Amino acid sequence: MASFLLPDRCALSPMAEAVAARTLPPLRRAHSYGFQPPVAIPCRPLGLAAARSIASHSSTLSAVAPETTAKVIDGKLVSNQIKDEVTAEIARMKNAIGIVPGLAVILVGSRKDSQTYVRNKKKACEVVGINSYEVNLPEDITEEEVVKHIASFNDDSAVHGILVQLPLPRHMKEENILNAVNIGKDVDGFHPLNIGCLAMQGRDPLFVPCTPKGCMELLHRYDIEIKGKRAVVIGRSNIVGMPVALLLQKENATVSMVHSYTKNPEEVTSQADIVISAAGVANLVRGSWIKPGAVVIDVGINPVDDAETPRGYRLVGDVCYEEACKVASAITPVPGGVGPMTIAMLLSNTLGSAKRIHNFN
Amino acid sequence: MASFLLPDRCALSPMAEAVAARTLPPLRRAHSYGFQPPVAIPCRPLGLAAARSIASHSSTLSAVAPETTAKVIDGKLVSNQIKDEVTAEIARMKNAIGIVPGLAVILVGSRKDSQTYVRNKKKACEVVGINSYEVNLPEDITEEEVVKHIASFNDDSAVHGILVQLPLPRHMKEENILNAVNIGKDVDGFHPLNIGCLAMQGRDPLFVPCTPKGCMELLHRYDIEIKGKRAVVIGRSNIVGMPVALLLQKENATVSMVHSYTKNPEEVTSQADIVISAAGVANLVRGSWIKPGAVVIDVGINPVDDAETPRGYRLVGDVCYEEACKVASAITPVPGGVGPMTIAMLLSNTLGSAKRIHNFN
Numbered sequence: 001m002a003s004f005l006l007p008d009r010c011a012l013s014p015m016a017e018a019v020a021a022r023t024l025p026p027l028r029r030a031h032s033y034g035f036q037p038p039v040a041i042p043c044r045p046l047g048l049a050a051a052r053s054i055a056s057h058s059s060t061l062s063a064v065a066p067e068t069t070a071k072v073i074d075g076k077l078v079s080n081q082i083k084d085e086v087t088a089e090i091a092r093m094k095n096a097i098g099i100v101p102g103l104a105v106i107l108v109g110s111r112k113d114s115q116t117y118v119r120n121k122k123k124a125c126e127v128v129g130i131n132s133y134e135v136n137l138p139e140d141i142t143e144e145e146v147v148k149h150i151a152s153f154n155d156d157s158a159v160h161g162i163l164v165q166l167p168l169p170r171h172m173k174e175e176n177i178l179n180a181v182n183i184g185k186d187v188d189g190f191h192p193l194n195i196g197c198l199a200m201q202g203r204d205p206l207f208v209p210c211t212p213k214g215c216m217e218l219l220h221r222y223d224i225e226i227k228g229k230r231a232v233v234i235g236r237s238n239i240v241g242m243p244v245a246l247l248l249q250k251e252n253a254t255v256s257m258v259h260s261y262t263k264n265p266e267e268v269t270s271q272a273d274i275v276i277s278a279a280g281v282a283n284l285v286r287g288s289w290i291k292p293g294a295v296v297i298d299v300g301i302n303p304v305d306d307a308e309t310p311r312g313y314r315l316v317g318d319v320c321y322e323e324a325c326k327v328a329s330a331i332t333p334v335p336g337g338v339g340p341m342t343i344a345m346l347l348s349n350t351l352g353s354a355k356r357i358h359n360f361n
Numbered sequence: 362m363a364s365f366l367l368p369d370r371c372a373l374s375p376m377a378e379a380v381a382a383r384t385l386p387p388l389r390r391a392h393s394y395g396f397q398p399p400v401a402i403p404c405r406p407l408g409l410a411a412a413r414s415i416a417s418h419s420s421t422l423s424a425v426a427p428e429t430t431a432k433v434i435d436g437k438l439v440s441n442q443i444k445d446e447v448t449a450e451i452a453r454m455k456n457a458i459g460i461v462p463g464l465a466v467i468l469v470g471s472r473k474d475s476q477t478y479v480r481n482k483k484k485a486c487e488v489v490g491i492n493s494y495e496v497n498l499p500e501d502i503t504e505e506e507v508v509k510h511i512a513s514f515n516d517d518s519a520v521h522g523i524l525v526q527l528p529l530p531r532h533m534k535e536e537n538i539l540n541a542v543n544i545g546k547d548v549d550g551f552h553p554l555n556i557g558c559l560a561m562q563g564r565d566p567l568f569v570p571c572t573p574k575g576c577m578e579l580l581h582r583y584d585i586e587i588k589g590k591r592a593v594v595i596g597r598s599n600i601v602g603m604p605v606a607l608l609l610q611k612e613n614a615t616v617s618m619v620h621s622y623t624k625n626p627e628e629v630t631s632q633a634d635i636v637i638s639a640a641g642v643a644n645l646v647r648g649s650w651i652k653p654g655a656v657v658i659d660v661g662i663n664p665v666d667d668a669e670t671p672r673g674y675r676l677v678g679d680v681c682y683e684e685a686c687k688v689a690s691a692i693t694p695v696p697g698g699v700g701p702m703t704i705a706m707l708l709s710n711t712l713g714s715a716k717r718i719h720n721f722n
Contacts, residue, residue, distance in 0.1 A: 196553030200599045228622045256617035261589045
């Protein structure tokens with residue numbers, strides 16, 4: 001698949017193919033099946049549209065579809081709520097102290113996927129009333145030049161959040177670039193000082209990374225209890241798996257991490273009341289991995305071939321939705337689950353930063 | 362019990378008494394039993410002396426005592442090996458570049474336990490050839506004054522490691538004091554930037570906290586495989602539980618954390634191939650919690666009343682040694698297990714710091 005299909009900033013640490021090979025039956029390609037949603041097709045996510053169509057037959061969000069039992073956790077809906085809240089807060093701050101939050105995005109090179117994500121972020125900023133600043137730099141620019149641009153945004157009082165679009169060109173060391181971002185404007189929350197504060201009891205990071213924060217927000221807004229629950233996080237990337245495990249632990253879940261060296265991922269996962277999968281492997285998590293009644297948050301956005309779609313592929317999660325939704329009590333669809341939450345959290349972090357910098361409550 | 366009995370820097374986040382109350386039979390006080398080691402007495406650790414006496418009947422460290430199966434992991438022995446190695450390296454560095462590592466310890470107030478620990482560290486420095494610098498400050502000194510002393514050590518080229526003895530007087534904010542230590546001299550490894558790098562893949566902290574590093578060193582020196590094993594860490598303090606979980610994960614164990622909100626600590630723990638307990642609750646971990654053949658590292662050093670000892674108390678671990686040693690394949694005794702490793706790792710970190718600062722390999 002073309003690389004531009006990878007999810008925004010979701011360069012997840014790859015759950016080694018070996019794991020998939022050990023634990024998975026061969027991927028069922030869509031073109032092996034006639035796709036007639038919402039008729040059940042093994043390991044084919046219903047997608048949000050189908051789930052909504054099902055939900056529309058019921059009066060509440062917890063609508064139960066034929067052959068499904070799980071409540072659909074609607075990330076699109078929640079992200080829109082959050083954007084509305086952010087919009088209102090930005091208006092209130094502007095009226096009260098005349099400050100408008102600003103987000104600077106630095107894009108190096110001309111990857112199509114990165115350009116798309118940057119464009120989407122810019123649009124989202126416009127919608128909620130955040131000023132966005134964009135710098136596009138050529139692929140062959142030096143690390144030092146990128147750092148200069150970051151330093152300039154660090155000093156710019158109109159900028160409250162700085163985001164360097166990843167991945168960077170190979171000749172750059174990501175660590176050197178990300179460390180240059182002023183920790184007070186690190187709206188991505190990737191600085192090790194932020195991660196350290198996330199890990200430590202009694203400390204709070206200035207920013208929580210956007211996708212993990214989005215997962216927690218979904219759990220909170222759907223009133224899913226975390227304290228005392230067993231949680232399993234699949235995948236341990238710096239940007240999703242590891243920080244979301246730390247967040248679950250901060251809220252007093254009993255957390256286990258499953259990764260490519262885990263010998264019995266199914267057994268470990270099946271003990272969890274809450275499963276958050278951020279492995280980046282299509283259909284890794286089968287129905288048999290899910291404890292009946294568990295809550296499933298699927299961070300994966302994986303392209304699989306589908307000759308029947310106009311683009312020749314469709315996006316599926318890490319979780320075999322069709323199987324899992326019969327076992328879980330609640331589940332996020334892909335797309336329409338965690339995906340829309342990432343940008344919503346970025347907007348929220350940028351607002352939070354402006355509030356902190358200007359001491360506005 | 363008097364507070365000076367608490368272990369050095371082991372102000373572990375208390376595993377809530379509720380857990381103990383839920384899961385433990387009443388503590389069996391020593392004075393309820395006639396203590397005749399090595400005769401088996403429920404939940405009474407043999408102690409290193411008894412274990413050694415047993416081991417002396419066999420030709421190897423893996424000696425099997427009557428009624429025990431576990432290899433005794435001898436922290437005293439390993440810590441002495443490490444001290445010998447540090448001594449040799451310090452001599453080599455001094456000969457080669459004329460540099461002697463220096464460790465500065467700041468003690469605020471006059472707690473008897475803290476004075477003892479500082480004295481022990483000073484002695485250990487002398488033994489291996491590290492120059493030690495000590496500042497004793499009155500209990501009622503201000504935070505600013507302590508920070509000034511730290512700043513002075515930060516600037517002192519003869520000092521390669523700075524350690525602020527904890528706990529600090531109540532009027533000080535630990536965070537403000539510890540953050541003042543130059544990260545390049547933070548031999549305790551408690552700075553959030555160090556913890557963040559510990560948590561992140563692809564990053565390495567400048568220093569690994571001493572007790573967690575000591576636990577890992579014991580596993581390494583006893584050739585205990587970590588990769589792919591299930592590990593359970595009991596307790597999630599900033600200074601032991603959380604960092605040791607991150608270290609186990611960095612070495613590709615499948616890690617679960619058990620803490621005061623864990624509903625079924627026995628069930629979770631009994632799935633582990635490696636158990637590291639740092640809860641600070643005497644005899645919390647019973648034999649039934651241990652999977653047959655598991656490796657048990659007991660970080661707890663808990664005083665329990667014992668009228669038959671000259672001091673009226675004895676030290677026991679978190680693990681009911683006498684039960685666990687019949688189930689585990691290897692276990693650390695208390696005392697004589699993890700305890701001696703902490704200072705050994707502090708010396709090793711100070712040497713490592715001097716080598717890095719002077720670019721000596």
